[in-house]
Amino acid sequence: MPKYRSALPHxxxxxxxxxxxxxxxxxxxxxxxxxxxxxxxxxxxxxxxxQLRKYFTTYAELARRHDLGLILESATWRASSDWxxxxxxxxxxxxxxNLEAIRLLEEIxxxxxxxxxxxxxxxxxxxxxxxxxxxxCMSVEQAEEYHRPQIAVLAHxxxxxxxxxxxxxxxEALGIVRAAQRLAMxxxxxxxxxxxxxxxxxxxxxxxxxxxxxxxxxxxxxYMINCAHPTHFDHVVSERSPWRxxxxxxxxxxxxxxxxxxxDATEVDAGDxxxxxxxxxxxxxxxxxxxxxxxxxxxDHRHVEKIAEACSPLFT
Numbered sequence: 001m002p003k004y005r006s007a008l009p010h011x012x013x014x015x016x017x018x019x020x021x022x023x024x025x026x027x028x029x030x031x032x033x034x035x036x037x038x039x040x041x042x043x044x045x046x047x048x049x050x051q052l053r054k055y056f057t058t059y060a061e062l063a064r065r066h067d068l069g070l071i072l073e074s075a076t077w078r079a080s081s082d083w084x085x086x087x088x089x090x091x092x093x094x095x096x097x098n099l100e101a102i103r104l105l106e107e108i109x110x111x112x113x114x115x116x117x118x119x120x121x122x123x124x125x126x127x128x129x130x131x132x133x134x135x136x137c138m139s140v141e142q143a144e145e146y147h148r149p150q151i152a153v154l155a156h157x158x159x160x161x162x163x164x165x166x167x168x169x170x171x172e173a174l175g176i177v178r179a180a181q182r183l184a185m186x187x188x189x190x191x192x193x194x195x196x197x198x199x200x201x202x203x204x205x206x207x208x209x210x211x212x213x214x215x216x217x218x219x220x221x222x223y224m225i226n227c228a229h230p231t232h233f234d235h236v237v238s239e240r241s242p243w244r245x246x247x248x249x250x251x252x253x254x255x256x257x258x259x260x261x262x263x264d265a266t267e268v269d270a271g272d273x274x275x276x277x278x279x280x281x282x283x284x285x286x287x288x289x290x291x292x293x294x295x296x297x298x299x300d301h302r303h304v305e306k307i308a309e310a311c312s313p314l315f316t
Contacts, residue, residue, distance in 0.1 A: 003109075004120050004160040008186060008221060009069065010292060011248075015315040016069035016120075017304055018251060018294025019059045023077075025300045026055065036086055038078035043100045052104060058301050060112040060119065066308045067116040071292060072109060074101040077126035077165060080150045095153045098123070102157040122163045122188075123154030125176060131166035131192065131227060134200050140215075143175020151179045161186040165251075166227050166296075168192045168200045170208045177216050190224035190251065197228075197236035205236055206243045213246065222289070224249035227296045229256045229271075230279040237286045249292030250283060252276065254299045269298050277306035284314050291315065 010016040022039050026032040032051060035041060042048030052075055063070035076098050078084075084094035102121060109119040128146055129136030138146060151162060162180050164187065167173040173189045180187035191199060191208055198204050209223050223246050225233055230252050237244055254271035276299070284290050293311060295303045 002158045020295035020299035039075040040079040072105040098153045123159035134169040140174045143172040144178045148179040155183040155185045163188045165190045190226045192227040197233040222248035226251040251294045251296045253297045273303040273306040277310035281310045
């Protein structure tokens with residue numbers, strides 16, 4: 001049994017960090033080529049593996065400085081079959097890449113975890129299609145079938161949980177939850193929202209969360225919001241209702257731009273790390289169980305450091 005799978009420690013009231021926007025950091029800040037935004041592709045050689053180690057170690061050391069927990073999110077957002085095929089991976093090679101991504105995080109946890117900085121390993125699962133646009137919509141059954149092979153590999157690794165990131169329509173999220181449920185794997189669902197706070201399909205965040213919970217007997221351990229700026233959704237989560245209590249994590253974009261504007265951008269918009277951190281602190285008033293904080297597109301360790309500084313006092 002992986003270290004924390006049966007009792008995830010971040011379901012308590014301690015503040016936990018995640019990393020920032022791994023792909024935008026590696027591409028725009030480090031100048032690393034990532035075909036199809038696939039960070040797992042770096043695991044194919046020693047140099048790439050070292051680049052990923054450096055990236056995750058930066059966040060592990062940051063969490064240690066602040067005595068905070070850390071969720072190590074694997075570089076497997078694009079490591080499912082369609083994307084693997086585009087990159088020339090056989091099913092066996094793709095399974096090995098998923099396992100290697102988890103092994104890297106095991107090594108980092110073994111070296112840097114402390115009593116004050118516990119580290120959970122999360123197997124990251126991304127959408128079959130675009131992270132911003134629901135352009136490859138599947139039925140719930142199709143989504144479960146598509147994602148099951150990757151989740152099965154992660155379930156047989158040392159990953160403590162699954163996190164499905166940038167989910168932009170509810171059927172895919174539901175398929176992932178069902179696949180994880182059949183494999184007895186804890187799963188968190190992180191929805192992408194647009195500038196109006198709704199999913200790209202137009203469905204409200206409340207409706208999406210309630211639909212998944214109703215269909216799976218509240219199987220997800222929690223929900224997150226990602227790939228949007230806090231100003232895009234703070235009005236949505238101000239509603240006092242039980243669905244809001246299911247949101248435990250936020251991984252916001254640094255930029256206030258829309259997804260369409262970000263897709264057309266030729267350089268990263270890093271926004272204002274201090275302002276972003278202040279917005280995270282205000283979100284704790286709206287989201288009573290919010291304790292998992294990191295970043296998405298355009299964010300890096302500077303943003304997460306400021307988030308730690310602004311929000312740590314709220315958890316003492």
